[in-house]
Amino acid sequence: MGERFLKSIRLLAECMQGYERLSGEYVRRCGLTHAQFDIIATLGNTPGMSYKELGDKTLITKGTLTGVIERLEQKGLVERQRSDCDKRSFFVRLTKAGEQTFCTAFPAVVAQSGKVFKDYSEDDFARLESALSALKQVIMAGQAASAPHRECD
Amino acid sequence: MGERFLKSIRLLAECMQGYERLSGEYVRRCGLTHAQFDIIATLGNTPGMSYKELGDKTLITKGTLTGVIERLEQKGLVERQRSDCDKRSFFVRLTKAGEQTFCTAFPAVVAQSGKVFKDYSEDDFARLESALSALKQVIMAGQAASAPHRECD
DNA sequence: TATTGTTATACTCTATAACTATA
DNA sequence: TATAGTTATAGAGTATAACAATA
Numbered sequence: 241m242g243e244r245f246l247k248s249i250r251l252l253a254e255c256m257q258g259y260e261r262l263s264g265e266y267v268r269r270c271g272l273t274h275a276q277f278d279i280i281a282t283l284g285n286t287p288g289m290s291y292k293e294l295g296d297k298t299l300i301t302k303g304t305l306t307g308v309i310e311r312l313e314q315k316g317l318v319e320r321q322r323s324d325c326d327k328r329s330f331f332v333r334l335t336k337a338g339e340q341t342f343c344t345a346f347p348a349v350v351a352q353s354g355k356v357f358k359d360y361s362e363d364d365f366a367r368l369e370s371a372l373s374a375l376k377q378v379i380m381a382g383q384a385a386s387a388p389h390r391e392c393d
Numbered sequence: 394m395g396e397r398f399l400k401s402i403r404l405l406a407e408c409m410q411g412y413e414r415l416s417g418e419y420v421r422r423c424g425l426t427h428a429q430f431d432i433i434a435t436l437g438n439t440p441g442m443s444y445k446e447l448g449d450k451t452l453i454t455k456g457t458l459t460g461v462i463e464r465l466e467q468k469g470l471v472e473r474q475r476s477d478c479d480k481r482s483f484f485v486r487l488t489k490a491g492e493q494t495f496c497t498a499f500p501a502v503v504a505q506s507g508k509v510f511k512d513y514s515e516d517d518f519a520r521l522e523s524a525l526s527a528l529k530q531v532i533m534a535g536q537a538a539s540a541p542h543r544e545c546d
Numbered sequence: 547t548a549t550t551g552t553t554a555t556a557c558t559c560t561a562t563a564a565c566t567a568t569a
Numbered sequence: 570t571a572t573a574g575t576t577a578t579a580g581a582g583t584a585t586a587a588c589a590a591t592a
Contacts, residue, residue: 355535
């Protein structure tokens with residue numbers, strides 16, 4: 241009976257699915273998959289980062305990341321450069337074209353999907369952010385707690 | 394500059410990703426994929442429903458749904474039955490084994506992933522649900538509004 | 547020895563569209 | 570004509586594990 245949280249999770253999932261359905265349409269119009277858009281959005285406004293960092297931020301595992309980056313490289317949207325300090329590591333960054341995609345596709349997706357918030361007040365946003373920040377905190381704490389057990393069981 | 398909502402969306406995505414990472418581990422331990430678990434969870438505690446309804450609820454398109462249901466059928470977790478009233482339609486429901494999976498896998502996933510909420514108060518839940526309900530409402534309204542335009546552009 | 551990224555395998559999901567059978 | 574579900578195709582993400590090069 242302690243499943244009080246299920247309603248919240250269901251709502252969370254519905255919101256996320258709903259938003260992804262909304263934005264996904266525009267993402268696809270840019271010729272990107274969700275994962276590719278994720279990478280572009282993560283690399284945008286940064287000097288670039290390693291595969292490792294990119295994988296951590298996007299939840300894409302390294303094996304998959306190779307493929308995703310490969311396809312983005314073929315499209316000319318990202319480029320890789322060996323890291324100076326650690327020669328095992330690659331540094332991934334947006335190309336000019338990638339930055340342009342970021343600067344057009346990202347705002348386009350944002351603008352279209354953001355329409356639904358037109359009647360949101362400052363208070364509405366504050367409440368939502370506050371509730372989600374608290375949620376994020378316990379979830380991240382839970383991940384940190386369970387992660388070390390991965391190999392023990 | 395009207396991107397006030399981006400922070401909320403980012404938080405939403407982080408929460409969802411975090412929760413999916415948490416629960417995904419347990420889902421996989423039950424031998425189910427995310428989509429399969431989604432179907433099982435949706436069919437649980439219902440007398441069953443049509444493909445159409447199932448697709449609407451899970452956001453899985455009909456073409457994909459055929460495959461997902463097929464694999465669940467092979468595992469003996471769901472069964473299909475032609476609808477009496479509409480012979481085009483199939484009625485999908487959990488088998489005994491499927492119900493058992495629902496009754497064990499679902500609570501297991503729920504129990505494990507629910508651990509992170511152990512310190513959540515009634516008020517915390519109320520705030521979260523309230524904020525998410527409001528969010529869901531505007532997103533769903535946005536979907537309804539944009540859906541008819543799909544073929545116009 | 548541990549870590550970064552690659553490669554290979556096998557499976558699953560996705561979008562799309564043409565198709566069948568029923569309404 | 571429209572709808573429920575199937576089939577086919579092509580592409581993409583996932584888990585897993587063995588592997589090379591570097592630390």
